[in-house]
Amino acid sequence: MPTRHCIYPGTFDPITYGHVDVLSRAARLFDRVTVAVAVTAGGGKSPLFSAEERVAMITPNLTDLPNVTVTTFTGLLVEFCMAQKADAIIRGLRVLSDFEFEFNMALMNRHLEPRMETLFVMPNEEFSYTSSTLVKQVARFGGDVARFVPPNVAEALRRAYGVGAAPGPKVS
Numbered sequence: 001m002p003t004r005h006c007i008y009p010g011t012f013d014p015i016t017y018g019h020v021d022v023l024s025r026a027a028r029l030f031d032r033v034t035v036a037v038a039v040t041a042g043g044g045k046s047p048l049f050s051a052e053e054r055v056a057m058i059t060p061n062l063t064d065l066p067n068v069t070v071t072t073f074t075g076l077l078v079e080f081c082m083a084q085k086a087d088a089i090i091r092g093l094r095v096l097s098d099f100e101f102e103f104n105m106a107l108m109n110r111h112l113e114p115r116m117e118t119l120f121v122m123p124n125e126e127f128s129y130t131s132s133t134l135v136k137q138v139a140r141f142g143g144d145v146a147r148f149v150p151p152n153v154a155e156a157l158r159r160a161y162g163v164g165a166a167p168g169p170k171v172s
Contacts, residue, residue: 003031003032004029004030004031004032004087004088005030005031005032005033005034005084005085005086005087006026006029006030006032006033006034006086006087006088006089006090006119007033007034007036007077007080007081007084007086007088007089007090008022008023008026008033008034008035008036008089008090008091009036009038009073009077009080009089009091010035010036010037010038011037011038011041011045011047011054011132012035012037012054012057012058012132013041013047013048013049013054013132013136014048014049014054014057014132014135014136014149014153014156014157015054015057015058015061015132015149015150015153016127016130016131016132016135016148016149016153017127017130017147017148017149017150018092018094018123018127018128018130018131018148019092020061020150021123021124021127022090022092022121022123023035023062023065023068024064024065025121025123026090026121027065027067027068029119030067030087030088030090031067032067032068032069033065033067033068033069033090034068034069034070034071034084034086035058035062035068035069035070035071036071036072036073036077036080037051037054037055037058037070037071037072037073038051038072038073038074038077039051039072039073039074040074048136048160049156049160051072052072053156055070055071055072057150057152057153057156058070060150060152061150061152076112077089077109078109078112078113078116079113081113081116082113082115082116086116087117088116088117088118088119089106089109089116089117089118089119090118090119090121091105091106091118091119091120091121092120092121092122092123093120093121093122094122094123094127094128094129094130094131095128095129102118102120105118106118106120130148134148135148135149135157136157139154139157139158139160139161139163140161140163142161142163145157
């Protein structure tokens, strides 16, 4: 029986428990899963963390998923998938508002490479409102993000935003 391989792409800036949930579901469905960290973000957004930092944040959270690896990619996702000999792309759908964007992306990927399937996976409902963008907003203003991201990611966010650091000198 051939090995089934899927790609779970994203910016993962940063990875959240919702991403980890989708990833663990994909790991049960496929023999091999590759987390593909996009070096650049789409839509003109620039990531808070470098691609290398995002990979470093993801990797420690894969210990319970031996069939999962993480790497970076640039360029068209479908070209990366074909080069990796993947059978499918996994995308998480949290809420209805995700559907239109993800559906259009899946159709474009199918147009570019008809052999590449896209499968949508719903995370556990407790993660349906969690997004990397919201987590960064909460962290930036000193909020506790421990319920939304793994501990190493929460620490990276604290460092990135200078939260929890020793107070600076007072300005009079």
